[in-house]
Amino acid sequence: xxxxxxxxxxxxxxxxxxxxxxxxxxxxxxxxxxxxxxxxxxxxxxxxxxxxxxxxxxxxxxxxxxxxxxxxxxxxxxxxxxxxxxxxxxxxxxxxxxxxxxxxxxxxxxxxxxxxxxxxxxxxxxxxxxxxxxxxxxxxxxxxxxxxxxxxxxxxxxxxxxxxxxxxxxxxxxxxxxxxxxxxxxxxxxxxxxxxxxxxxxxxxxxxxxxxxxxxxxxxxxxxxxxxxxxxxxxxxxxxxxxxxxxxxxxxxxxxxxxxxxxxxxxxxxxxxxxxxxxxxxxxxxxxxxxxxxxxxxxxxxxxxxxxxxxxxxxxxxxxxxxxxxxxxxxxxxxxxxxxxxxxxxxxxxxxxxxxxxxxxxxxxxxxxxxxxxx
Numbered sequence: 001x002x003x004x005x006x007x008x009x010x011x012x013x014x015x016x017x018x019x020x021x022x023x024x025x026x027x028x029x030x031x032x033x034x035x036x037x038x039x040x041x042x043x044x045x046x047x048x049x050x051x052x053x054x055x056x057x058x059x060x061x062x063x064x065x066x067x068x069x070x071x072x073x074x075x076x077x078x079x080x081x082x083x084x085x086x087x088x089x090x091x092x093x094x095x096x097x098x099x100x101x102x103x104x105x106x107x108x109x110x111x112x113x114x115x116x117x118x119x120x121x122x123x124x125x126x127x128x129x130x131x132x133x134x135x136x137x138x139x140x141x142x143x144x145x146x147x148x149x150x151x152x153x154x155x156x157x158x159x160x161x162x163x164x165x166x167x168x169x170x171x172x173x174x175x176x177x178x179x180x181x182x183x184x185x186x187x188x189x190x191x192x193x194x195x196x197x198x199x200x201x202x203x204x205x206x207x208x209x210x211x212x213x214x215x216x217x218x219x220x221x222x223x224x225x226x227x228x229x230x231x232x233x234x235x236x237x238x239x240x241x242x243x244x245x246x247x248x249x250x251x252x253x254x255x256x257x258x259x260x261x262x263x264x265x266x267x268x269x270x271x272x273x274x275x276x277x278x279x280x281x282x283x284x285x286x287x288x289x290x291x292x293x294x295x296x297x298x299x300x301x302x303x304x305x306x307x308x309x310x311x312x313x314x315x316x317x318x319x320x321x322x323x324x325x326x327x328x329x330x331x332x333x334x335x336x337x338x339x340x341x342x343x344x345x346x347x348x349x350x351x352x353x354x355x356x357x358x359x360x361x362x363x364x365x366x367x368x369x370x371x372x373x374x375x
Contacts, residue, residue, distance in 0.1 A: 003044045005030075007067070009154065010051060010058040011038045015363030015370075016183040020057045027054065045235065048157055049242045052226050056182035056209070056219045059161045062143065062154040069150050073106035076151060080115055085122045088155065088232060093139045094132035095119070101146040108146070115144060139230035159227035166222035167208060167280035170272035176205040176308065180365055182219065184306060185210050187361045187372055188341050192256055194302035197338075199293035199330060200309050201262030204273030204286070211282045214256045218246040222280060253284065259299055262288040294326040296334075303338040306372075307331075312346040328353040331375050340375045349373075 012020045017034040024032050027050060029041035039058075043051075051061050066083055070076040089095055097116055101108035120130035132138075141156035163179040176184075184206065190196060192214035198206045212219060220226075228234055264270045270290045277286050293307070307330070309323060331340055332355065342349070342357070345368055350356050357373035364370070 005042050005044050007031075007040060007042050007064040008048060008051070009038050009040050009062040009064070010055065011060045011062075012057050013037065013059070013180055013183065013363055013365055015361065016057050016180075016187075019183055019186045020055070023055050023057060024051070027051065045233075046238060046242070048228065049235075049239055052158055052162065052228070053220050053242055053246060054218050055162065056213065057179055057186065059163060059179055060156060060158040061162075063157050064152055064154055066153040067150070071105075071149060076106075076146075077114065077118065079151070080118050081122075083153070085119050086126075088140055088142075089119070089123070089131050090232065091123055091127055091129040091131050093230070093232065094135045094137075095140040095142060096134060096138040097142045097144065099144045099146070101144075103146050103148055105149065112144075141227060155227075155231070157226065157228040157231075159225060162220065164223065165220060165280075166224065167276060168203075168205075169275040169279040170203060175203040177365070178205055178209060178219075180363070180370075181205040182209040182213070183363065184308075184341075184343060184372055185213055187363075188304060188306060188339075188374075190304045192258070194304045194339070195259045195261065195299055197260075197298060197303055197305045198262045199296055199305065199307055201264045201273050201288060202269050202308065202310070204262055204276045204288065206306055206308060207260055207262045207273065207286050207288070208277060208280050208282060211260050211285045212280075214258075214260065215251045215285065216249050218243075218250075221246070256285075258301070260286045261299070262286065263291045263293060263296060264288075265290070265292045292326065293330045296330065298334055298338060303334075305334070305338050305340045306343060307340065308343045312344070312349075324352045328355060331355050335375055342373045342375065343370065344373075345370050 010020055014037050017039055021032050021034045021039045024039060024041050029043050029047060031042045033040045048063060068079045070079060097112055099108060099112040101111060116133055123130050143154040143156060145152045163177045165178045196210045201207055262273060267290045270288050273288050277283050307327060309327060312320060314320060334340060355375055357375055359374040361372040362369055
């Protein structure tokens with residue numbers, strides 16, 4: 001029996017597209033193509049499940065179920081009417097529908113309701129009943145993407161974004177988004193071949209993502225729900241195999257011969273970090289201490305450091321001045337023996353600390369440029 005393959009789209013943050021593309025190629029995806037904030041690829045159902053479970057830098061995975069061209073609104077609606085909606089829905093499967101339209105051919109006002117009416121009419125003609133729609137926690141989420149004269153119908157296979165890993169017991173303390181943190185780890189070029197150190201660890205997200213990367217632990221090992229669980233064609237046995245295969249590939253303690261260390265000057269922050277580490281079942285692999293970065297003695301051997309200072313508040317002049325001094329002192333003291341990366345959205349950071357970077361990556365998070373600089 002021939003295995004069905006189809007086009008998929010993985011979304012991510014601007015600046016992480018190449019990282020995500022490499023993840024997908026290592027996973028065996030075909031036709032990998034990077035675009036702004038997304039990567040398209042082809043594969044089968046197994047890859048769809050695996051991508052949701054394993055990918056570290058994807059936010060959502062969408063399955064394309066229809067793609068067509070049109071010359072008018074009438075032709076567009078006719079194509080929607082001709083689709084066999086029973087492939088993905090029945091009268092008991094609730095659904096929500098979202099429309100994203102960039103076309104000059106017609107106004108998109110109320111287009112979502114028009115499409116919903118067509119879907120309901122399809123089932124009403126067959127069974128005199130319609131599927132529930134516009135409800136909380138629907139079984140199926142359909143996204144309609146219209147660009148110029150083309151339309152793609154996509155199914156959201158993920159549900160809540162993949163940044164919701166399921167290991168966060170405590171947030172706050174400038175908690176990083178998990179997908180974004182995983183992207184920073186990979187942008188740093190760390191190959192799990194040195195110690196990994198976060199001197200301002202906050203709630204520990206960078207440390208957890210680094211440990212999961214080092215030990216090849218699936219990104220969603222702590223997560224319990226995905227959008228595709230409620231699809232008509234969900235294959236529970238295949239999903240069981242995905243999880244089993246992922247577990248087999250996890251490395252054991254002796255296979256990573258380096259340290260993963262976190263520090264923070266705030267004791268509440270380090271307590272929160274340890275709560276998250278324990279929930280992720282990584283407390284055997286990560287050590288966290290309460291200490292200021294200016295007082296740190298880094299371990300012998302090679303170190304990869306990602307400094308992620310708290311948000312800069314220019315109105316707290318004395319506090320900000322001390323923070324800049326601590327960062328500057330740490331970098332200058334450790335730059336000979338360590339690869340040090342600084343993550344910040346503060347545009348004047350290099351002037352403030354008196355050190356210029358060798359290299360820089362830019363990622364856009366919530367509409368704001370974030371800088372990852374190597375010293």
